[in-house]
Amino acid sequence: MKFLLDGVPRSALVLLALFFAGLLFAPMVANDYVLVVLVTILYFAYAGQCWNIMMGFAGQLSLGHALYIGLGAYITAALYVKFGVSPWIGLFPALAISGAVGALIGFLAFRFGVSGVYFAILTIAFAEFARIGFDHFTWVGGAGGFFLPVANYTQNDFFNLRGSQRMFYYILLAMTVAVFILCHLLLRSRAGYYWLAIRESPEAAEALGINIFRYKMYAVVLSAALTALGGVFFAFFYNNLFPEQVFHISRSIEIILGPIIGGIGTLFGPIVGAFLLTGLAESLREVMLRLGVDLPGVKQVFYGFCLLVVVMFLPDGVWPPLKKKLGLDRDTERKEG
């Protein structure tokens, strides 16, 4: 583990430790509302980190990540409700199927040299396909939605993921930390360096003897499976699933806003972006509540403008310049981190 911290300035470690401690103890002081906001933030940080593996590391723009969230959610929820299978067991088929779907999309695209915008459209097409498909899939409720049984839990049933928000918060925190460490390790691995090479120049990477098809596939499958795990959480936390919401393209875009605003390809980007966006959205909600304004769409218009400003003026996202300002760069010059 020690090599992960090589060259990281002491001030950065202290900040990171404080930040983590803050997250760890937050539920002790937070009320229910703040806890739900924190869960939302962590959810987007987690999903954003998963998306980042594909786009930020390997340079493959996916605009259909809602597909994997939805598959993970529906598969575990259906197994639990219909057959009483614990989500801890159900997540294996869910991850496997999502990974396989990712592999299918990747195989179709990369075999035939579909890349860039075309690839992005293909990912949207599959997500939309799934949305309409699940709308007509009556076994899991179709367009009417699929619901998990809810009761007032006095005790946490960890094995069946039924319980208090606090339990969900800690599960999600563990997931976010785990995927963060995983991405950190990946970036230091052979695959990570290959991905960055493919992102920067697929032709050059191929000329150097990298099997770009295989490594792009690794990125897609890994990203899809990990995102599906986020879907498992989504299903058991929110307890209701509607194809129109779960698979909708705006869900896919929501997932990718965080990493883009935070900084594509950086490890902290998705986390910073999730905090910024959700924080902004919640503050805006609060301000509107105080002013007594209740207009649908205001929040999204505001989101849109934030995105516009970041994309126009901070092309690398918020985190890279922020990191520089805080003096948290590694001693050794590295692009990620």
Next chain:
Amino acid sequence: MTTEVILKIAISGVLTGLVYGLMALGLSVIFGVVRVVNFAHGEMMTIAMYLVIVLFSALGLDPLIMLVPISAVLFALGYLMQRAIINPFINRPEHSQFMLLVAVAIVMVNGLLLIFGPDSQGITTAYSFDSFDLGGVIIDAGKVYAAIAALLVAVALFAFFRLTLTGKAIRACADNYHGALVVGLNVKQLYALTFGIGAACVGAAGTMLMIVTDVTPAIGPAYTLLAFVIVITGGLGSMPGAIVGGILIGLTEALGGFFFTPSAKTMFSFAILVLVLLFRPQGIMGRKTA
């Protein structure tokens, strides 16, 4: 299930497809020249559609007459968008342009939602309930007028690009960016013009579409996707391809909706998209390029 019914469905699919084709033509022109994928395309069309609603309820104008002023407004919108926000992104990476237009699209959808509310709105013209009877096959008059108008606009656009000096200059920019700069073309200006023309196409298409359908703010992204599907099917950057793709997708959706369930009709166009991407990635009419 008689032949007449199937024929009626097929013809009305083709007619709607022509309007779709005009919408996709705008996207294709923009991509072919400016090399920017306009991810706010359908949202721009919903703006045109709401303009129709406003003009219709205020002045009672016929959509066929509104065609010109609304296209002009959309032209101005496209021109300004290119000048003000898209131009600095011309040399940025693809995903960066994509995100910029996603942001514009989000603002547009929700801006419309703020102004007009979430409910579906439509107009009823004097000929909304008219129809033609072609030997037992009954065709909606509105669809016929819309398709003819769309076709006329498309023909005018072809003529513009083939015959006028400005049109030729724009094609020169598309063929060879640096060459166009060298011979002294004002590429920035031509790009803005092109974006305006693409937007005007989508404005005309939106106006025509109001004759046959209703609009909600949330429908924008669906039309963007539809335009993409059509353009990729027909061949990105190919002008005839957009019209052919539009007809094909219009026909597929109409027949798919008829033989299966209407709510699943878009699945068929996505299936076509996947097939095209797999077996003919450059599109039906597209040239093979890198």
